[in-house]
Amino acid sequence: MxxxxxxxGLAFAATIALVGCTDxxxxxxxxxxxxxxxYQVRIAALPIAETGAIWAALEAGIFEEHGIELEILPAxxxxxxxxxxxxxxxxxxxxxxxxxxxxxxxxxxxxIVSNYxxxxxxxxxxxxxxxxxxxxxxxxxxxxxxxxxxxxxxxAAGDLTIRAAVEADGGDxxxxxxxxxxxxxxxxxxxxxxxxAAWVPDxxxxxxxxxxxxxxxxxxxxxxxxxTVLTAxxxxxxxxxxxxxxxxxxxxxxxxxxxxxxxxDAVRAAIATNLDxxxxxxxxITLPEFTADLSNAGLEDLVALAMEFAYFETEPDLxxxxxx
Amino acid sequence: xxxxxxxxxxxxxxxxxxxxxxQLASTVGWVNGRYVPPPTEVFAALGRLVxxxxxxxxIGNTLITWAIGLGIAGVLALVLGTVIGMxxxxxxxxxxxxxxLRPIPSVAIIPLAILLFGLDRESSLVIVVFxxxxxxxxxxxxxVADVDPVARDTQRSFGLSAPSRFRHLVLPTALPYIMxxxxxxxxxxxxxxxxxxxxxxxxxxxxxxxxRGTAADYAGVYALVVTAGVLALxxxxxxxxxxxxxxxxHQSVRAEVVL
Numbered sequence: 001m002x003x004x005x006x007x008x009g010l011a012f013a014a015t016i017a018l019v020g021c022t023d024x025x026x027x028x029x030x031x032x033x034x035x036x037x038x039y040q041v042r043i044a045a046l047p048i049a050e051t052g053a054i055w056a057a058l059e060a061g062i063f064e065e066h067g068i069e070l071e072i073l074p075a076x077x078x079x080x081x082x083x084x085x086x087x088x089x090x091x092x093x094x095x096x097x098x099x100x101x102x103x104x105x106x107x108x109x110x111x112i113v114s115n116y117x118x119x120x121x122x123x124x125x126x127x128x129x130x131x132x133x134x135x136x137x138x139x140x141x142x143x144x145x146x147x148x149x150x151x152x153x154x155x156a157a158g159d160l161t162i163r164a165a166v167e168a169d170g171g172d173x174x175x176x177x178x179x180x181x182x183x184x185x186x187x188x189x190x191x192x193x194x195x196x197a198a199w200v201p202d203x204x205x206x207x208x209x210x211x212x213x214x215x216x217x218x219x220x221x222x223x224x225x226x227x228t229v230l231t232a233x234x235x236x237x238x239x240x241x242x243x244x245x246x247x248x249x250x251x252x253x254x255x256x257x258x259x260x261x262x263x264x265d266a267v268r269a270a271i272a273t274n275l276d277x278x279x280x281x282x283x284x285i286t287l288p289e290f291t292a293d294l295s296n297a298g299l300e301d302l303v304a305l306a307m308e309f310a311y312f313e314t315e316p317d318l319x320x321x322x323x324x
Numbered sequence: 325x326x327x328x329x330x331x332x333x334x335x336x337x338x339x340x341x342x343x344x345x346x347q348l349a350s351t352v353g354w355v356n357g358r359y360v361p362p363p364t365e366v367f368a369a370l371g372r373l374v375x376x377x378x379x380x381x382x383i384g385n386t387l388i389t390w391a392i393g394l395g396i397a398g399v400l401a402l403v404l405g406t407v408i409g410m411x412x413x414x415x416x417x418x419x420x421x422x423x424x425l426r427p428i429p430s431v432a433i434i435p436l437a438i439l440l441f442g443l444d445r446e447s448s449l450v451i452v453v454f455x456x457x458x459x460x461x462x463x464x465x466x467x468v469a470d471v472d473p474v475a476r477d478t479q480r481s482f483g484l485s486a487p488s489r490f491r492h493l494v495l496p497t498a499l500p501y502i503m504x505x506x507x508x509x510x511x512x513x514x515x516x517x518x519x520x521x522x523x524x525x526x527x528x529x530x531x532x533x534x535x536r537g538t539a540a541d542y543a544g545v546y547a548l549v550v551t552a553g554v555l556a557l558x559x560x561x562x563x564x565x566x567x568x569x570x571x572x573x574h575q576s577v578r579a580e581v582v583l
Binding site: 084 | 356439441442522534535536
């Protein structure tokens with residue numbers, strides 16, 4: 001008897017509480033229908049600021065105009081995207097290019113179909129940079145020698161370009177100890193002193209610098225200015241089986257990226273909504289250069305650098321992997 | 325009445341002391357209040373979440389994965405555990421295989437799960453079912469084998485049919501084991517459901533937690549950790565209640581108080 005009154009009370013309280021609820025995750029209202037031919041496309045994209053371009057374009061109806069019914073899965077890391085492609089669960093993935101290179105070397109027929117975003121070739125800030133704790137005394141790239149430096153995932157463009165930047169500055173990259181630390185954990189780890197420096201994007205760069213840390217700048221700018229941050233890739237089998245869908249998607253993505261490049265405010269608004277962060281925080285994020293064009297992506301330089309630092313045993317064949 | 329209330333009061337006092345120490349640690353600065361926000365901030369963040377339907381849908385998604393996973397694992401473990409446990413030859417033949425497979429950490433098969441099922445709930449279910457299955461299966465196996473030899477000899481001389489042997493002899497013996505397996509399994513299933521959300525990105529509180537971390541909303545992260553804890557607590561209480569109903573006759577339960 002007592003229990004049922006308690007349950008009833010809880011149910012009542014829940015009903016009252018739910019009436020006052022908002023719903024930030026509600027599906028947007030469907031808009032007017034676009035072209036007759038539509039393709040259902042599932043992509044994996046990291047839940048990061050860069051994905052703001054797709055969120056904004058989706059809201060602006062760009063994909064709908066191009067006959068793409070888009071579903072975005074928030075993959076937690078590049079390592080999950082390629083198995084999901086092979087499983088046939090997703091059609092495309094947006095990720096950093098070292099993933100496809102490694103998968104291609106491993107025998108998977110991964111194809112980069114489009115660029116997505118380039119880092120900033122010049123300027124005071126880049127989309128990501130290396131920050132060091134005040135206690136470490138690091139003020140230059142060469143100072144990183146012998147220190148513990150974190151990246152979000154090992155063996156990718158982050159640690160590769162840091163090595164190159166340190167070497168170019170006269171340091172010894174072989175003495176750097178690289179560790180994998182997720183971006184959100186970096187400020188606390190820097191403060192605790194378990195790492196001396198870290199490769200991070202906004203807002204974590206700002207948090208470290210705000211706590212007295214040093215910003216060494218972007219390792220991309222220091223080595224391959226404007227190096228691509230993210231590309232869109234799929235499998236050869238997808239291209240073979242659904243060439244029209246792939247064509248429609250790449251056209252839609254190009255238009256979406258063009259829209260994003262021209263409508264920074266919409267991108268920032270989409271970031272604030274989708275990542276559920278304050279408008280002010282979204283306004284402070286350094287956005288990359290959104291572009292579908294792979295010609296200035298620096299992929300050749302990246303492969304050359306990876307070979308120089310022995311990241312790969314054999315050279316990935318860009319002529320096969322890139323199909324734009 | 326007083327004897328029943330005392331443990332509840334003591335439990336509440338324990339929570340209050342814990343919260344007080346946490347508050348003190350964050351505000352005084354034993355730990356950095358930015359990365360370990362005090363409970364006042366965490367519960368404020370939780371308060372904001374609770375007013376958002378998205379939060380409840382997220383919890384719903386976690387519970388759906390949990391329930392399906394536990395259900396599949398439970399049925400499989402019951403059927404296989406009973407069959408293998410009742411037939412000694414099968415037990416001997418499967419023992420080495422079971423002992424080999426059982427210790428494999430479920431998270432280690434995540435890449436395989438994604439390769440098979442992609443980034444959806446199915447992948448999460450693979451790891452949930454795998455981990456939960458062994459918890460229940462082992463208990464069923466031992467439970468079924470624990471039949472009192474005298475009782476077994478007695479039923480033999482009475483010539484009981486297989487169904488009634490199961491109903492009157494095996495089931496009463498195995499039931500406490502099964503309930504233990506279920507209780508362990510229910511918790512393990514929740515752990516792996518959240519793991520799947522954290523690592524694979526299946527919709528649920530784990531994914532929301534990662535998202536709050538990415539947004540540098542540390543109070544939100546802790547609010548979701550609290551959510552996961554409360555979920556585990558509720559699940560545990562529910563299983564205890566079921567256990568009491570099912571095993572009310574059994575001596576292990578008769579003397580016990582649920583909370």
